[in-house]
Structures are given as C-alpha cells and as structure tokens.
Amino acid sequence: MKIKFLGGAGTVTGSKTLIESNGVTILIDCGQFQGVKALRELNWEPLPVLPSSIDFVLLTHGHLDHCGWLPRLVAEGFHGKIYCTSPTKDVARLVMLDSAKIQEEEAELANKGHYSAHEIAEPLYTVKQAENVLPMFKVIEVGKPVMLDAEISAVFTNAGHIIGACSIELSLENKVLVFSGDIGRDNDVLMFPPVRPKKGDYIFLESTYGNRLHPLDDAKLELETYINDTIRNNGTVLIPGFAVERVQSIMYLLWQLKKEKKIPDVPYILDTPMGISVVSIFNANLKWHKLPAEDITEMCAMFTMISDYKDTIDAIYDKQPKVVIAASGMLTGGRILSYLEYYLSMESTSIIISGYQAEGTRGRKLLDHAAEIKMRGKYYTVGAKVYEIESLSAHADQEGLLEWLSALEAKPEKVFLVHGENEAADELRLKIKERYGYNCAVPLIGQEIEI
Structure with missing residues (x-):
C-alpha cells in the first residue's frame, strides 16, 4: 500500500493523509491550511491525485484544519462517502458553512478596499x-467496524479532543493503521478522556504539543485574575475562542466563577454564531460530554448571545466594561477582528489567548509580542495586554501523547509523527524512542511511503 502525506506534516494545519490499497483510495481528514502565507497558498493547489479517484474520506473531527478543504475536494470531483460520528457531521457542517461565509465576505471586502494582491479576490x-x-x-x-471494502474496515474510538472527535483504526492488507486525530486531555473540563489504542502496526500520531508540558496553573483562577484586573481599570476583556469546545469550556468556567461571585456583574457576551450553534450540538449529544442539560441552560442564561452583526457593532461601541468571547480562536478571521480593530490599541484592553496558535497566525504574533497586527489591509498598534492560558488547551501535551501510546500490547513497526511543527515533532520522536524504543519518523508534506 502507498501512503502520502498531503498536509498536517511539519505543520499543525491542512491535515490530509492519502492511502492507496488494492485499488481503493482513502483520505484521512481533508483539512484547510492556515497560518503563514506559504501554507495558505497550498489551499489553492490541486491534489496530486484526482479527487474523483478517492473512494472514501474518514474524518477524525470537525475542526477547520481537518474538514475545511472538503468543499474544494467535492468541487474538484470527489463523489464518494465521508464517514464520521454524528456530532462531527454537525460540527463540520457549521465549520464549513462559516468558513465559506467568511471567505465570501473577506473577498468582497478586499475587492471593495482594493487591498487584495489579485485583480479580483x-x-x-x-x-x-x-x-x-x-x-x-x-x-x-x-x-x-465500518466495512469500506471486502477486506478493509475502520473503527472509530473516542479521542477526547472536541465533541465527536475520534481516532481511527484502519485494518487492511493484514495490517492495522492507527490515526490518532487530535488527542484530548485526561482532565478536560468538558470532554471524556481519550481511548488508548491496544494494537497498531503503524501509528500516525499528532504532535501539536510534542515539545511542551501544559502548566498546572488553575485556569479558573487565571480567568478570575485577568477579568477582575481589567474591569477594575474600566477595560474590556476579549477572548478569541475556537467555536467548537473551547468557547463552551470558557463559558462553563465563567459561569462557575459568576456563581461563586468571583467575577463582577458586567455584560458577558458570546459573539460567535457558530459557537452558539455548537451549544445546541452539546444539548443534542449529552453522552459525548460531562455537562448535564440543566447546566447548559443555566450557563447560557448568563450570556448575551449575538448573532446579528448589527448587535456586534453596538457591543463594540458600548463603552462600559465587558467580557467578550468571539471567534476565531487564532484570530485568522471572524468577528473577533472587528473587536480588535477598535480595542487592540487600548492599554485598558486585555486579550486572553486560550488555545494553540499556529505559526503565522495573528494569535501567534500577539503571543510573540508583535508591536502591530495587520487586519483587513490595515496595520493596528498593539496596546492591549495579552495573556495566555495554556492549561485550557484541548490537546494532550507531551506526557499525554506518550501516555496515549502506553496501552499498545505489541511494538508497532513504525510511528509517524504528524500534525506538529518540526521542533515539536522531533522532540516527541526522541521521547518516544527513549521511553518505548519505537521506530519513529517525522514525514514531510508530499512525502510518500510504501508499506
């Protein structure tokens, strides 16, 4: 069989792994590239195989970097089946439609403002x-088991990353290939712990935090501190949120803090239509997370939910101190940019980053202390305070990734480290070799292997 790494190799975005076996072609994930321009430009490149020749897509979960290229795949000729869990189907639908809407809006803005590098964006x-x-x-x-062919089957197991997220065990040619997808944490605020694989001849393991350990800091205490300090100075707190799972986790922690009377009675605004819709997915899939239905109802009552962009404008120009959760989580688009255009330069503003920021994203630039940020063709000075709460990450850290391998009953033939920047993947490679003695490799985008 042939396996080709079309994305999510040497980077955390654009996850796509192609398997060709006995005339059957399978794509594991179909993600969109984000971050630096060189990666984003890959979204416009055709695949090295005809989309019409792909029989199946197996989705690990519904984040943009895992499902966000599906509309392009279908537009270019794919007509097969896309297998995933029920929550992943619902999340992917929201993510793709939101992505398409944002892209249409940004192209329209670029054409009106004449700031696109292309004649027509x-x-x-x-x-x-x-x-x-x-x-x-x-x-x-x-x-x-899902039978893809007479001799090919796939089993999905809970990965604990976001609602509906799974790892995939693919059995073919008398081999078991395990694709981790994104692995969650054992102590996640909302998700259940990931299921560890017991068998696997070839493991394709994510390495997002392969060179880092999450701090043991109390995320609730950090939120409490940053919010109280900001509101005391009549400032606004902006929390760029990943609309799926992270937004709901932050809502939950803020709700707890408010119930405990540890944060002030100011407006708490949820301004992400997709994030609001994901709350409905949580309500419809109670077995996938830890929150009872009555807690979801009570939690939501605390927030002003904004869907109409006119209400976004009103919230931006409302001068009273407030806490706003808005997408996108890496500041690559969405309504958070509208808030930043107004609030980024103000010293009284606090921006709380709560998830992984890919190389080249505005979120990463803020964490790297950029003096200014470019948005919608203009540069804006950074005057706001920028905080990071690493302990809210929905990804397993280095120790969590190592532990995920601990239940294997036999030594795999090889472990491929994907979905990580090179330094993170390589350090995890060394740790796996040291702890387990497994043969590890860090593939490159476009690399093909034969098994």
Whole structure:
C-alpha cells in the first residue's frame, strides 16, 4: 500500500493523509491550511491525485484544519462517502458553512478596499459549494467496524479532543493503521478522556504539543485574575475562542466563577454564531460530554448571545466594561477582528489567548509580542495586554501523547509523527524512542511511503 502525506506534516494545519490499497483510495481528514502565507497558498493547489479517484474520506473531527478543504475536494470531483460520528457531521457542517461565509465576505471586502494582491479576490469556496458536501456524510457508531471494502474496515474510538472527535483504526492488507486525530486531555473540563489504542502496526500520531508540558496553573483562577484586573481599570476583556469546545469550556468556567461571585456583574457576551450553534450540538449529544442539560441552560442564561452583526457593532461601541468571547480562536478571521480593530490599541484592553496558535497566525504574533497586527489591509498598534492560558488547551501535551501510546500490547513497526511543527515533532520522536524504543519518523508534506 502507498501512503502520502498531503498536509498536517511539519505543520499543525491542512491535515490530509492519502492511502492507496488494492485499488481503493482513502483520505484521512481533508483539512484547510492556515497560518503563514506559504501554507495558505497550498489551499489553492490541486491534489496530486484526482479527487474523483478517492473512494472514501474518514474524518477524525470537525475542526477547520481537518474538514475545511472538503468543499474544494467535492468541487474538484470527489463523489464518494465521508464517514464520521454524528456530532462531527454537525460540527463540520457549521465549520464549513462559516468558513465559506467568511471567505465570501473577506473577498468582497478586499475587492471593495482594493487591498487584495489579485485583480479580483475570490473565496476558496462558496457557501453553495460547502452545502454540496452535506449529502455525502455517512454517520458511524463508535466502536463498530465500518466495512469500506471486502477486506478493509475502520473503527472509530473516542479521542477526547472536541465533541465527536475520534481516532481511527484502519485494518487492511493484514495490517492495522492507527490515526490518532487530535488527542484530548485526561482532565478536560468538558470532554471524556481519550481511548488508548491496544494494537497498531503503524501509528500516525499528532504532535501539536510534542515539545511542551501544559502548566498546572488553575485556569479558573487565571480567568478570575485577568477579568477582575481589567474591569477594575474600566477595560474590556476579549477572548478569541475556537467555536467548537473551547468557547463552551470558557463559558462553563465563567459561569462557575459568576456563581461563586468571583467575577463582577458586567455584560458577558458570546459573539460567535457558530459557537452558539455548537451549544445546541452539546444539548443534542449529552453522552459525548460531562455537562448535564440543566447546566447548559443555566450557563447560557448568563450570556448575551449575538448573532446579528448589527448587535456586534453596538457591543463594540458600548463603552462600559465587558467580557467578550468571539471567534476565531487564532484570530485568522471572524468577528473577533472587528473587536480588535477598535480595542487592540487600548492599554485598558486585555486579550486572553486560550488555545494553540499556529505559526503565522495573528494569535501567534500577539503571543510573540508583535508591536502591530495587520487586519483587513490595515496595520493596528498593539496596546492591549495579552495573556495566555495554556492549561485550557484541548490537546494532550507531551506526557499525554506518550501516555496515549502506553496501552499498545505489541511494538508497532513504525510511528509517524504528524500534525506538529518540526521542533515539536522531533522532540516527541526522541521521547518516544527513549521511553518505548519505537521506530519513529517525522514525514514531510508530499512525502510518500510504501508499506
């Protein structure tokens, strides 16, 4: 069989792994590249195989970097089946439609403002093209084999990363290939712990935090401190949120703090239509997370939920101190940019970063103490205080990734470290070799291997 790394290798975005076996072609994830321009430009490149030749797409979860290229794949000729869990189907639908809407809006703004490098800016795909993907989804049950072919089957197991996220065990040619997807944490605020694989001849393991350990800091205490300090100075707190899971985790912690009377009685605003919709997915899939339905209802009552962009404008120009959660989590687009255009230069503003920031994103630049940030063709001075709460990450850290391998009953033939920047992947490679003695490799984008 041949395996080709089309994305998510040497980077945390654009996850796509192609498997060709006995005339069957399978794509594990179909993610969009984010971050530095060189990566984003890959979104416009055709795949090295015809999309029409791909029989199946298996989705680990619904984040943009794992499902966000599906509309392009379908537009270029894919007509097979897309297998995933029920929550992943719902999340991917929201993510793709939101992505398409943002791209259409940004292309329109670029054309009006004449700040595109192209004569006419175009979206990567349209809302209509995103909608064309939806009939192709096939929902699977966790733990039950899905027969893709007479001799090829796939089993999905809970990965604990976001609602619906799974690892995938693919059995073919008398081998078991395990694709970790993104692995969550054993002590996540909302998600259940990830299931560790017991067998696997070849492991494809994410390495996002392969060179880092999450601090043992109390995320609730950090939120409490940053919010109280900011409101005391009549400032506004901006929390760029990943609309799936991170937004809900932050809502939950803020709700707890408010109940405990540890944060002030100011407006708490949730300004992400997709994040609001994800709350409904949590309500419809109670077995996938720790929150009872009554807690979700009470938590939501604390927030002013904004869907209409006119209300966003009103919230931005409301001068009273407030706490705003808005997408996107890496500041690559979405309504958080509208808030930043107004508040970024103010010293009374606090920005709380709560998740991984890919290389080249505005979020990473803020964490790297950039003096100014470019948004929608203009540069804005950074006057705001920028904080990071690493302990809120939805990804396993280095120790968590090592522990995920601990249940294997036999030594795998090889472990491939994907979905990580080079330094993180290479350090994890050394740690795996030291602890388990496994043969590890860090593949490059475009690399092909034969098994």
